[in-house]
Every structure is written in structure tokens, then in C-alpha cells.
Amino acid sequence: MRMDERKKQVLAAIVQDYILTGEPVGSRTIARRYNLGVSPATIRNEMADLEEMGLLEQPHTSAGRIPSDYGYRYYVDCLMEPEKLTPAEEEYVRQRYNQKMLEIEQVLEETARLLSEMTAYTAIALGPNQNNAILEQVQILPVHSTNKALLVAVTSTGMVEHRIFTIPGNVTTEDLTRISRVLNASLQGIALEELRQAVLRDIYREVAQHRGLIKQVIDLLQQILALEGSEKVYLEGILNILSQPEFKNLEKVKEILAFLEREEALRRIFKATPGSGLTIRIGQENKEEGIDKCSVVTISYAVEGKIMGKVGLLGPTRMHYSRVISVLQCVADSLSRSLTQFYR
Amino acid sequence: MRMDERKKQVLAAIVQDYILTGEPVGSRTIARRYNLGVSPATIRNEMADLEEMGLLEQPHTSAGRIPSDYGYRYYVDCLMEPEKLTPAEEEYVRQRYNQKMLEIEQVLEETARLLSEMTAYTAIALGPNQNNAILEQVQILPVHSTNKALLVAVTSTGMVEHRIFTIPGNVTTEDLTRISRVLNASLQGIALEELRQAVLRDIYREVAQHRGLIKQVIDLLQQILALEGSEKVYLEGILNILSQPEFKNLEKVKEILAFLEREEALRRIFKATPGSGLTIRIGQENKEEGIDKCSVVTISYAVEGKIMGKVGLLGPTRMHYSRVISVLQCVADSLSRSLTQFYR
DNA sequence: ATTAGCACTCTTAAGGCCAGAGTGCTAAGA
DNA sequence: TCTTAGCACTCTGGCCTTAAGAGTGCTAAT
Structure with missing residues (x-):
């Protein structure tokens, strides 16, 4: 089955709505909230198709649809539009890096704190790679x-x-x-x-x-x-993730906390990503135990073009991807700039 | 009302049973499991007295009784018998300190890990007091x-x-x-x-x-x-506390996690304790926000008689006090010995 | 002072019911 | 051929009722 224009619109609408509300979304909702110019019935047909293609799933027969991991993946790769930060937010980030910070440890700790604060997800920062250090x-x-x-x-x-x-x-x-x-x-x-x-x-x-x-x-x-994996790991906003409705179940909370307690595991999620730039891992794309219902977005920071380390955000697969990406890009940029200045 | 011998026995039985099972304990249970030689009805009368004295409380009319904070306090002060660690356990602790540990940070981190491992509560260790450092x-x-x-x-x-x-x-x-x-x-x-x-x-x-x-x-x-409060804080076994039945409620979990995330708060629970030896804080005796349903037991460690810092365990008020105390004493002892050796 | 007996209370689990939301299918319309 | 209105069907979740179980407090007898 091919992915025509309307299917894309429907998928995008569903993903966006689900990210916003956390509730399975039905055909009526789509028809009402997003003006696709077609009736719920038509949307139902599209949804059935999208489900068959593996992009959507249904918690149970009479619920709306939610995106599958593949659905999120398609959305992130093909449909999502970047969400610009407001000038005020960008200014805020810049200002946070204007404090005098002399120790790189402090800078990274602050970065993790900033990230978790701006997104309400859990932030992880990895200290500079010591492999090629001098x-x-x-x-x-x-x-x-x-x-x-x-x-x-x-x-x-x-x-x-x-x-x-x-x-x-x-x-x-x-x-x-x-x-x-x-x-x-x-x-x-x-x-x-x-x-x-x-x-x-x-x-x-x-x-x-x-x-x-x-x-x-x-x-x-x-x-x-x-030493491989001697980089320090900075973790902030563990509490944040508990406010997500997907973790109102205590077992889930335990699973994810067990993951966050293991520092080597945290390190590995960075190791598993390719060298540079932005990486998004959705749900089961994460190979680490305990976070297969989560997504991880990471980005590298660099000094004078040379990659030093990475920072990332961990949240439910129902993550506000576009915002997370913008925040990470903005923060990684300021961080890199700040470190470059530091080293000079 | 006076605290006669039988009242003490009943209170001790209730506290012990509740610590063991986590269920409110009724008069039948006491009569059956602990041989006090009297009938449930008599025990009921005693329980009513103990409740009036503020040592017990009732979750609701037709439930058994549970100890109040005062009940635990009385138990800890007057009734509890120390529980000796097994020789195997003592040996295990000693052996854990026999690894060569050169950095004091490592030693404290290991100590926190050991404590949480041996008790299934959350362990906190405070680095050496820098106040009188040279x-x-x-x-x-x-x-x-x-x-x-x-x-x-x-x-x-x-x-x-x-x-x-x-x-x-x-x-x-x-x-x-x-x-x-x-x-x-x-x-x-x-x-x-x-x-x-x-x-x-x-x-x-x-x-x-x-x-x-x-x-x-x-x-x-x-x-x-x-700098006041510059001591490092080591935290281990956050996950442990979630296995306690009193934290099967997500709100409680959030509260306590919010507490554990604030390092100054952790430091304060040590500051609030008198200089030396063992301190037990039960429930509302803790003045910090978020842990009024918890107990904290702390003990100091010392080098050649001079107090250096403290370590402690945090658990629900329904805590296995006798064991916690023994474990803390044994570990603090080994820790002090290990550090003394280190400084020589 | 102790205890047997009993009525009473409260919680919890299970079952039944119903409204609400949403679907899939069919058949008619464009 | 694509779209859509209509409708029967399904599933969840909230709410109520019921019944069992646990435990109490009181009374009266020992």
C-alpha cells in the first residue's frame, strides 16, 4: 500500500494529537480538530490502512488509534515540522551559559539541569570523550x-x-x-x-x-x-518522567528507575549512537533493558568542530519530538560555544 | 495509664508483626502467633488502652492496629532487642572493606552500596566534615x-x-x-x-x-x-524504597523522590542529628518535607576516635529497626577501621 | 480480671449494568 | 470508483450492589 498525501496528513494529525493529549485518538476527533475536508468515515478507512501498514495500533477494539514505534519513526523522518524556540527561550538558554563557569563538570551538570527544566523529560549528559585526550x-x-x-x-x-x-x-x-x-x-x-x-x-x-x-x-x-567508558554521566530530572501519564503504573516506574541507576547502561545509550549530530531512538529501537517504551534523543557537542561528548533527553515514546529537537540543538549549540570559549 | 508488662508485650508483638507483614494486626493474630496466655478479647482491651495512650492507631474501625510514630518510638527505646548479624554477614562486611580502596570517595560510595544492599532500604553517606580539616x-x-x-x-x-x-x-x-x-x-x-x-x-x-x-x-x-555543607553526598538504592508496600502509591513515590533529588535536604538530615553515635528519627520527627512517613537511622564514622562523617538508612517508618541498627553499627565500625588504616 | 459470644462496622473483591466512545461494514450517493 | 451516512457491534470505565472476611466493642457470664 502506498503512502498518499492524505494518509500522511492523517498520520501526522494522530501523532500530534496523541503527543498533546496522551489519549488514543478517534476518527471524529481528527475530522473535527484538523480540517482535512473529509468525513470521519473516510478517516476511519485511512486509519485502518495505516494500521495494516504497521504505523498505528489500537489499544482495544473500541478505542482510538495510537502511533506504533514505526508510526513515530515515519512521523519523525518524513512528517514532522521543526518547532522553533521562541526568541525568549533562546535568550534564556544563552543567558544560562553566561554565568562564569570554570569547571567543565559544572557546565555539564548545568546543561543537564537546563535540558530537563526546559522539556520536563529526563536529561542525561556525557562528559568529554577521553579517548583522544592529550x-x-x-x-x-x-x-x-x-x-x-x-x-x-x-x-x-x-x-x-x-x-x-x-x-x-x-x-x-x-x-x-x-x-x-x-x-x-x-x-x-x-x-x-x-x-x-x-x-x-x-x-x-x-x-x-x-x-x-x-x-x-x-x-x-x-x-x-x-579507559573505555570512564566518562562521567550527569543525570537530571528523574522526577520529571514520573509525571508522564505512561508511568502512572508503578512497575514501569521501577523498570525505568532500575535503568537510570545503572551508569554503564546510560553510557551505552550514547555509545550506540553514531558519531555526530542528532540521533533519535524510538521505543524498541533502544536495545537497553527497561526503556523499550521510551525514546531517547541525543546530540553531540563539540569544541572547534571536534566532537567532545553528548547530551540527550529521555522520555516516553509519546515525546514532543519537535520541541525536544529544537531544545537540544539550541542547548548543544550554546554548550559548544561556551566550551570553545572555555578552552581558548 | 501505666505501661504494665503485658501492655509492653502486646505493643512489642504488634510492632514486630507489622514490621514483618505490613498488614494491620488484629487481636486474634497476636493471640495465635505470640503466646501471651490470654484470649483475643483481653488483648483487644489492651489494644484499646494502647490506642488511647497514643501508641497505636487504627486505619479504620474494622481493621487491626498499626503502631503510631510514638509506638515505634517506645518500641525502639524500651522494647526492641538488638538483632545480631550472623557471623557470615559480619564476615561479608569485613571482606567488602578488604578490597584495596585508596580514595575516600570510593570507600563512601561502596559503603552506601553495601548498606542498601544489606537492608533493601535507601542508603545515604556523607563525606568527611571539612570544618576542622587541615x-x-x-x-x-x-x-x-x-x-x-x-x-x-x-x-x-x-x-x-x-x-x-x-x-x-x-x-x-x-x-x-x-x-x-x-x-x-x-x-x-x-x-x-x-x-x-x-x-x-x-x-x-x-x-x-x-x-x-x-x-x-x-x-x-x-x-x-x-564552606558549610560542602560535604559530598552518596546515595544508593533509591529503587529499594519503591519495593516497600507503603510506596505503592505514586504520589508518595514522587514526594520521596523529590526529597532525594535535593542534595541540601539530604545533608540537613545529618546536620540535624547530634554529634556522635546512633540516631533514630521516626516519621514526623523528621522535619524535612517529604519524609514524614519515613524513618532515618544514622550513625557516625570516625578515625581514631574523631568523628569524620555520617552514614544512614532511609526507609518507611515500618522499618526493621533492630536489623538496620545492627547493620549500621557493623558497617560504621568496619568503615571507621578501614579509614583509620587509610590515614595511617 | 478475664473471656465467650454477638452484633456491628468497614474494606475489598466480584459481578452486573449502563453510558460513552469508537469501530467496521454496508449500501447509497457523487 | 471514491466518499459518506447510518447502524449494529464491541470494549472500557464508572457506578452500584452484594457478599465475604476481618476485626472491633460491648455485655454478660465465669
Whole structure:
């Protein structure tokens, strides 16, 4: 069966109405609210067709229709018109990023908060990808009166990481300072892939003793920089999702909360999306357990064109897609701009 | 009315039964399950007395009785017998703390996880009190190719904090190193109250230029060390509380989730408890909004006798108090031991 | 002081009923 | 051939009634 113009109009009307009201929508409603110039009966026929095509479904015989996952997909791909934010909203976003924010963690936390606030869905933000990060600064500090030391590393992504580790008893504060200086000189600006070989040899030559300690530090650095999925995850507006009528059932709530509690799962929903731009995952397109009744829209943020990380919104499949997309684009844009400024 | 022996037995039986089953308990049940040697009718009379005394209440005329907040309070204070953990459980706790844990953040996160796992309630842990903390290490690192610097501070509580801040254009890396050295020498081992006056003058004398920068750094340090309520809060097992039958009502769930989302509120429930030892807050004894149907049991952890912070469990007033107390005591003990070892 | 007995109350689950909403089909009209 | 009016049919959800069950409070007897 082909998708003629009127079928598209009917589908669009149903999706829009359902997103708005949350109630299954019937032929009368469509005929009354959307001027398609045909009678309910005609619309009924179209609806039957659309159901056969898998774009609509019926909760039960005498209810109206609701969009299926495929229905939403078709709507999002072919029918939806972008909803512009109002100038006031755009201004509001810009102003939120005008506060002085010096730590990238804060910026991302604020971003998640802003997103959830503007959409009443649950916002997720992923910290900058550390995979291709470059070391900016390395420093080893003694921890007073213990046999421990603190490794501080600043990466090119602006993340500051620290690890405490145990050092041999015979290492003095001066040793640590010297090692810091050597490491810093050798490692600064170096990506992790290049690390192991040549540089290492140089370092060893410079600081003959303390090989073990240096190896330990290098391992920690690799952990910080290279570890898959070490990105921080920021979550805001868990409560929001409970106001959605689809989650008035406690079992559903538990399912989704169980999902939100697992940080690796949150990370995976970003990993599963292609590198750049906007991604929409509708219902069962989500492979993670517990969110097959949800949609996730994600977008990447970038610094000077280079993708750093992602932010996204999680809501029911009956999500206000056009608004969510506009909000995400606007916020990701401001975020990218803000970070670019930060790094300069 | 006086509280004779039999009244106590009846109250204890009702509380215990209600904690176990979650159902209002009737006179028959008590007579059958707990051998008090009297008939249901006698127990009914006692129950009527206990209700008049405000220790029990009746959901409706023809239901059994449930304990009131006062009933729980009396039970906790006078009737409850401590429930020992099994040796296996104690061993399990000890073993969980035997993993090598180098960062105090990790330890607290693990503690919260362990608590929620062992009790099926929601666990909250509060990071070490920074109020009387002493500076162990201060270091200012340049952030490569920007006009920003990174301040790293290690406190005597084992917390590592960092802040990025903007520096004037004319400050060189060497300046930063020198300032770090001076600061470190002057501030190490100093509590914050002593900071402002004398020491400051010394520092200024040593590093004549860069007064503004130093002032900025000191401000940041005070922020890190002195700020009321800067302690980190660790939360685990939100999902657990939803399995409690008292939260099968979605409104209740929203209320409590709204509470758990507000970090300052979480902090306040610890602030409200006296300095040391175990505290139990039942129902309306909690002054925070949204948890007046909950109980909170908290306990402090300490290093070498000095109180560092607190951990606690949040559940419905129908909480398994004796078990919660035992678990908290066991865990706080292991936690304190583990931290003491860490600081040595 | 205790207890058996009993009338009474209240909740909850189940069943029946009905209005409302919406459909699918058929047959007539454009 | 497409559209539409009309109508019978279906399903849900609210509402009422009913009945069972649980538990109480009171009274009178032990």
C-alpha cells in the first residue's frame, strides 16, 4: 500500500494529537480538530490502512488509534515540522551559559539541569570523550605523613582527574618533585597511543631509580585517559518522567528507575549512537533493558568542530519530538560555544 | 495509664508483626502467633488502652492496629532487642572493606552500596566534615595554553579538591611554582581559622607581586575547607524504597523522590542529628518535607576516635529497626577501621 | 480480671449494568 | 470508483450492589 498525501496528513494529525493529549485518538476527533475536508468515515478507512501498514495500533477494539514505534519513526523522518524556540527561550538558554563557569563538570551538570527544566523529560549528559585526550599537566604530590602520593592530571578536554596511590618508603618529596618535572616535560601534549615506547625510555634514562613508581604512574595515567567508558554521566530530572501519564503504573516506574541507576547502561545509550549530530531512538529501537517504551534523543557537542561528548533527553515514546529537537540543538549549540570559549 | 508488662508485650508483638507483614494486626493474630496466655478479647482491651495512650492507631474501625510514630518510638527505646548479624554477614562486611580502596570517595560510595544492599532500604553517606580539616598539600598548576590555573588541595580528611581559576596574563609558570612552594610551606598543617592574619602577612612578604592572585587562591581554599555543607553526598538504592508496600502509591513515590533529588535536604538530615553515635528519627520527627512517613537511622564514622562523617538508612517508618541498627553499627565500625588504616 | 459470644462496622473483591466512545461494514450517493 | 451516512457491534470505565472476611466493642457470664 502506498503512502498518499492524505494518509500522511492523517498520520501526522494522530501523532500530534496523541503527543498533546496522551489519549488514543478517534476518527471524529481528527475530522473535527484538523480540517482535512473529509468525513470521519473516510478517516476511519485511512486509519485502518495505516494500521495494516504497521504505523498505528489500537489499544482495544473500541478505542482510538495510537502511533506504533514505526508510526513515530515515519512521523519523525518524513512528517514532522521543526518547532522553533521562541526568541525568549533562546535568550534564556544563552543567558544560562553566561554565568562564569570554570569547571567543565559544572557546565555539564548545568546543561543537564537546563535540558530537563526546559522539556520536563529526563536529561542525561556525557562528559568529554577521553579517548583522544592529550595530557596537559601531570603532577605528583606527596600526601603528608603517609606513604601515599597524589597524582593529578589535567587533560586537553579540561577534565581534572586525581588518583591516590601508594609509594615505596624510600621516596622523598624531592624525588616526587623531580619525577613530576621530568614526567611533565616528557608527557605534556602527548596522546596516549604514543606513550609506551620511546618516551618511556627517555624518562627511565632521566630518572634511573624509581622505575616501579614511574610505571605505576604511567599505568594510572593510562587508566585516566584511555579507559573505555570512564566518562562521567550527569543525570537530571528523574522526577520529571514520573509525571508522564505512561508511568502512572508503578512497575514501569521501577523498570525505568532500575535503568537510570545503572551508569554503564546510560553510557551505552550514547555509545550506540553514531558519531555526530542528532540521533533519535524510538521505543524498541533502544536495545537497553527497561526503556523499550521510551525514546531517547541525543546530540553531540563539540569544541572547534571536534566532537567532545553528548547530551540527550529521555522520555516516553509519546515525546514532543519537535520541541525536544529544537531544545537540544539550541542547548548543544550554546554548550559548544561556551566550551570553545572555555578552552581558548 | 501505666505501661504494665503485658501492655509492653502486646505493643512489642504488634510492632514486630507489622514490621514483618505490613498488614494491620488484629487481636486474634497476636493471640495465635505470640503466646501471651490470654484470649483475643483481653488483648483487644489492651489494644484499646494502647490506642488511647497514643501508641497505636487504627486505619479504620474494622481493621487491626498499626503502631503510631510514638509506638515505634517506645518500641525502639524500651522494647526492641538488638538483632545480631550472623557471623557470615559480619564476615561479608569485613571482606567488602578488604578490597584495596585508596580514595575516600570510593570507600563512601561502596559503603552506601553495601548498606542498601544489606537492608533493601535507601542508603545515604556523607563525606568527611571539612570544618576542622587541615591543609595537607596545596599546589597551583598552570593549565597549558590558557590564562587559567588549577588549584589542587589535599586536606587532612583525605579529600582531594580542585578548582580552576583565571590568572592575570603576566603570571608565568615559574611564578606559579614559586607561589605554590611558598603557600605550601606556610599553609601546610594549618587550620582555616588561623589562616587570615599572621600567615597571610608572611606570604605577602615572601611574594611581593601577585597579591591579587594569592588572595584569590586563599579565597578558594577557604571555600574548599570552610564552606558549610560542602560535604559530598552518596546515595544508593533509591529503587529499594519503591519495593516497600507503603510506596505503592505514586504520589508518595514522587514526594520521596523529590526529597532525594535535593542534595541540601539530604545533608540537613545529618546536620540535624547530634554529634556522635546512633540516631533514630521516626516519621514526623523528621522535619524535612517529604519524609514524614519515613524513618532515618544514622550513625557516625570516625578515625581514631574523631568523628569524620555520617552514614544512614532511609526507609518507611515500618522499618526493621533492630536489623538496620545492627547493620549500621557493623558497617560504621568496619568503615571507621578501614579509614583509620587509610590515614595511617 | 478475664473471656465467650454477638452484633456491628468497614474494606475489598466480584459481578452486573449502563453510558460513552469508537469501530467496521454496508449500501447509497457523487 | 471514491466518499459518506447510518447502524449494529464491541470494549472500557464508572457506578452500584452484594457478599465475604476481618476485626472491633460491648455485655454478660465465669
